[in-house]
Amino acid sequence: MDLGRSTLKVLVARTGNALLFFGAIVYFTRALPADRVSAFFLYLALVGLLSIPADLGMRGALEKRLSEGGAPAETLGSALAFKAVSLSVVCVAVVTAGPLIESAIGMPYTGLLVAGLVAxxxxxxxxxxxxGELRVGDTAPIELCRRVVWVGIGVLLVSRGWGARGILVGHVVGRTVEFCWAFLRCRTPIGRPSLARVRSLFAFSKYQTVTAVGGRVYQWMDVVIIGLLLSGRYVSAYEVAWQVTLLVLLLSKSIELNLFPQISRWDTEASTARIESTISRALGAVLFVSIPALVGAAIYAEPVLSLFFGPEYVIASTVLVILMVEKLFQSYNDIVGTSIRAIDRPDLSARAVVVSVGLNLVASPLLVLSIGFEGAAIATGTAWFVNAAMQTRYLSRFVEIGFPLRLVGWYAVASVVMGAALLAVRRAVPVDGVAVLLAQVGVGVGVYLLVSAAIPRVRTRILTPGIAVIRG
Known part of the structure; x- marks a missing residue:
């Protein structure tokens, strides 16, 4: 697998995904009342939380075992059999608890919840x-198509008066299209399930489940806590700020998806030197994006929320900046965490998740009650920092982590120069419209790239290889 080209494909698709989602959220927040939009976010939160017992880490285990090679058909058949049983149990529980769930969401959408979860x-x-077949790049158009279908149907139905239900129908149809396309692209046939393969899968998935719980807690637990302790207005504002900051993770998530199966294969081949080199280069790449993004967020958080989503969302300006710090830690952790799991030590990754999630669950409600919904962002950022520190310590037991400290220092210098330029530009030209905002962001990107290109180490380690990948 060509890591560079595959990562570029995923990055392009994920960028399209993010822009589509961003545009859709802008439209939905303006077309629907805040409480209807919050119902959609709560629906997504429930789907995310229910996917944990429905999957029990089996998807990650399937990717891991397929990337290792050996009896792929039997592995896929065993994973699907396990999935059918666990998913059936969860769906029955959802239907049984339908009235309670509908009361929590505020809308009668149990049927759509089950359909969305299955798809x-x-x-x-x-x-x-x-x-797991080392064809990560082939999944890029599948994920982009899923988002196009969801946004297209959601916007159409909302414009026809379906309200929040239209967004959910679009979500279900998009996931169904994703399944059909991925099924057709998969080259591994469905073999006969075997108890030995289920045990092999479960040996990995039981720890992957803990990691998945941590991911869902980080992604949705803040929304649930804010929804319980505050009003729906704060739920929508917090989730909008969260979605904006997710744009920073486009590169790290794209690299993470490609690293996992490739490092897994290298681990079976004992190619430690290649693993170490790749991790170092990946860390340098993701921090090249997340550090200047933090500076930009500190300058433009308020106009971004106001101009794109409306003045009622400006209350999340501080939250957006705090979450951008959290995304800095998360982008680093995306590389380190997936590397630990890829070398078949998901137990260590799970241990870090347990500690950090426990910290988040305790700190988040306490801080929300004491200082408001900004406290949820502080708790999540602190938890991610602890998680990253622990994962780094664990990974260093097996491979040498060549942290690019000098590169990070130069990123900071270039980001400060960019920030100074943007402050001067903003003083001279007030941000009174989307066009002006986008133009100033473009100026910031240009300044950062020019300063970076003038730094030999950054130019040779980041910019030149990046241009080579784009040119193919």
Missing amino acids: QEFGRTYVQAVR
């Missing part, structure tokens, strides 16, 4: 099966 689980299972 999502089988779709994502086959997507990760394709990745």
Whole structure:
């Protein structure tokens, strides 16, 4: 697998995904009342939380075992059999608890919740099966198509008066398209399930489940806590700020998806030197993006929220900046965490998740009650920092982590220069419209790239290889 080209494909698709989602959220927040939009976010939160017991880490285990090679058909058949049982149990529980769930969401959408969960689980299972075949780049158009379908149908139905239900229908249809396409792209046939393969999968998935719980807690627990302790207005504002900061993770997530199966294969071949070199280069790449993004967020948080989503969302300006710090830690952790799991030590990754999630669950409600919904962002950022520190310590036991300290220092210098230029530009030209905002962001990107290009180490380690990948 060509890591550079595959990562570029995923990055392009994920950028398209993010822009589509960003545009859709802008439209939905303006077309629907805040409480209807919060119902959609709560629906996504429930789907995310329910996917944990429905999957029990099996998707990650399937990708890991397929990337190692050996009895792929039997492995896929065993994973699907396990998935069918766990998903059936969860769906029955959801239907039984339907009235309670509908009361929590505020809308009668149990049927859509079950349909969305089933489509999502089988779709994502086959997507990760394709990745396990070391064909991560082939999943890029599948994920982009899923988002196009969801946004297209959601916007159409909302404009026709369907309200929040239209967004959910679009989500279900998009996931169904994802499943059909991934099923057709997967080259591994469905073999006969075996108890030995289920045990092998479960040996990995039991720890992957803990990691998945941590991911869902980080992603949705803040929304749930804010929804319980504050009003729906704060839920929508916090989630909008969260979605904006996710743009920073486009590169790290794209690299993470490609690193996992490749490092897994190298680990079976004992290619330690290649693993170490790749981790160092990956860390240098992701921090090249997340450090200047933090500076930009500190300058433009308020106008971004006001101009794109409306003045009622400006209350999340401080939250956006805090979450951008959290995304700095998370982008680093995306590389380190996936490397630990890829060398078949998901138990260590799970241990770090347990500690950090416990910290988040305790700190988040306490801080929300004491200082407001900014406290949820502080708790999450602190938890990610602890997680990253622990994962780094664990990974260093097996490979040497060549942290690019000098590169990070130069990134900071270039970011400070960029920030100074943007402050001067903003004083001279007030941000009174989307066009002006985008133009100033473009100026900031240009200044950062020019300063970076003038630094030999950054030019040779980051910019030149990046241009080579783009040119193919």
